[in-house]
Amino acid sequence: MNAERILDVRGMEQPEPLLRVLAALGELGFGEYLHLLSHRDPVLLYPLLAQQGFAYEKTLPGVATIELLIWRAGDAVAERGVRERAS
Numbered sequence: 001m002n003a004e005r006i007l008d009v010r011g012m013e014q015p016e017p018l019l020r021v022l023a024a025l026g027e028l029g030f031g032e033y034l035h036l037l038s039h040r041d042p043v044l045l046y047p048l049l050a051q052q053g054f055a056y057e058k059t060l061p062g063v064a065t066i067e068l069l070i071w072r073a074g075d076a077v078a079e080r081g082v083r084e085r086a087s
Helices: 016-026 045-051 076-086
Strands: 004-008 033-038 054-059 066-072
Touching (some): 004 016, 016 033, 016 045
Antiparallel strands (some): 033 066
């Protein structure tokens, strides 16, 4: 099982990125996290993540791409995968 699921929504117009992220989150299994690549900061997503019980870590590797690593809050296996990826 690959713990990381990559979703690249760069270049898509709203609301397509948000819809795709929400669909992908619904498919996350135990120990999995979503690696989101976006060309803009998904500010509408953050409150939805909190409401639906997800945690996230945001990285800004460059001006053109924002990355989010998202996992179910309380899923220690997925969170460990995120932390290992970051180190």
